[in-house]
Amino acid sequence: MGEGFLEAPLLGSSLLLRSLPPSTIPPCARGQRRLRCYTPWDCAQEAYARWHLRGWDTGLLPIRHPWFSEESDPHFAMGMKMREDNDGWSPKGHERTFERVQLADWLQQTSEFIRGAESELPGPRRCLEWDASTYSRRYFKGFCDFLDMVMFEDKEPRSEPRDPEGSLEYRVDLHEADRIIAPGSIAVSICVQVFEHLQHPAAAMEQLFRLTAPGGWVVWSAPLFSMVHGDPHDYWRFTPNGAMLLAREGGFQIFGVNAPGSLRELSGYFVGINAPYWSQEALLQHTDSKWPLQVYMLLRRPPSA
Numbered sequence: 001m002g003e004g005f006l007e008a009p010l011l012g013s014s015l016l017l018r019s020l021p022p023s024t025i026p027p028c029a030r031g032q033r034r035l036r037c038y039t040p041w042d043c044a045q046e047a048y049a050r051w052h053l054r055g056w057d058t059g060l061l062p063i064r065h066p067w068f069s070e071e072s073d074p075h076f077a078m079g080m081k082m083r084e085d086n087d088g089w090s091p092k093g094h095e096r097t098f099e100r101v102q103l104a105d106w107l108q109q110t111s112e113f114i115r116g117a118e119s120e121l122p123g124p125r126r127c128l129e130w131d132a133s134t135y136s137r138r139y140f141k142g143f144c145d146f147l148d149m150v151m152f153e154d155k156e157p158r159s160e161p162r163d164p165e166g167s168l169e170y171r172v173d174l175h176e177a178d179r180i181i182a183p184g185s186i187a188v189s190i191c192v193q194v195f196e197h198l199q200h201p202a203a204a205m206e207q208l209f210r211l212t213a214p215g216g217w218v219v220w221s222a223p224l225f226s227m228v229h230g231d232p233h234d235y236w237r238f239t240p241n242g243a244m245l246l247a248r249e250g251g252f253q254i255f256g257v258n259a260p261g262s263l264r265e266l267s268g269y270f271v272g273i274n275a276p277y278w279s280q281e282a283l284l285q286h287t288d289s290k291w292p293l294q295v296y297m298l299l300r301r302p303p304s305a
Helices: 002-019 040-058 076-085 098-116 134-139 174-179 201-211 240-249 263-270 280-284
Strands: 126-130 146-151 158-162 167-171 186-192 212-223 253-258 294-300
Touching (some): 098 186, 098 212, 098 253, 098 294, 126 134, 134 186, 174 201, 186 201, 201 240, 240 253
Parallel strands (some): 146 167, 186 212
Antiparallel strands (some): 158 167, 212 294, 253 294
16 A cells, blocks of 8 residues: 555656656756666666656646645645644644744743743743744743733834733834833743844844843744745844854853754755655754754843843
8 A cells, every 4th residue: 555655646747747748948957968877776866856857847846835835735625724723833824834833842842941940030921022922822821921022113113002911012123122122121032033034133132132031031043944035124044053153142041952854854845845744753853964944042141141
């Protein structure tokens, strides 16, 4: 049964590719050499290379966007069911994306760690998140007394009350957070998928340090590989070492770093082989690969700082 399951898609795809019209891409753009193979292994690799090129020529690749799917996608119904079952672990509609699955796992790990150090947090337990309070509510339920939120605003900064009572919504650019967010007022910041959009990340990290309470925490993430998004405000990508350097120079202690995945998962990600295809281990395990998709950190402002 397993072999048949593998053979059917391979045979069907080969017949389809052979039936498609010739490529419209000029030969010079497809490579000038006709590469030969001499062993079964070589020929299998050469077949894959040609299938890959033919797939892009004919529109079979990518299978789907890494983030989005169309109603014509055979997996669309599965995606709708996953959306229906989503209890807040990720934004609705993002259940099949690598980034959100990895981020959910990192938030679960870090929230459990932070709860273990709860008695060390000074002052009110204010949690701060960007653009929503989805993650604060889901992963820090019962921990955060106040759910503050930041919305990007490049005009005059302002704040207004929001639920639950005593919480605040800040309309501000993080680079100018000192104009409106009190220093040392935040116990936990969930600053995920933000720093690639900031023109001056070092200055932004210093602001994040300033608003974090002594002994407070920051859950942080940013991409190493990603399509350009949020254009025109998409400026940076971060390696694990680059992210750690940024955090240390901003004054933070680094309590954890995760950069899961490898070239295998990354190459699949680019052509739409999204999260349901992979094991949890493949998606989530830190392997010291040189090809992680994202970088995740848990940071702390030293209690004495």
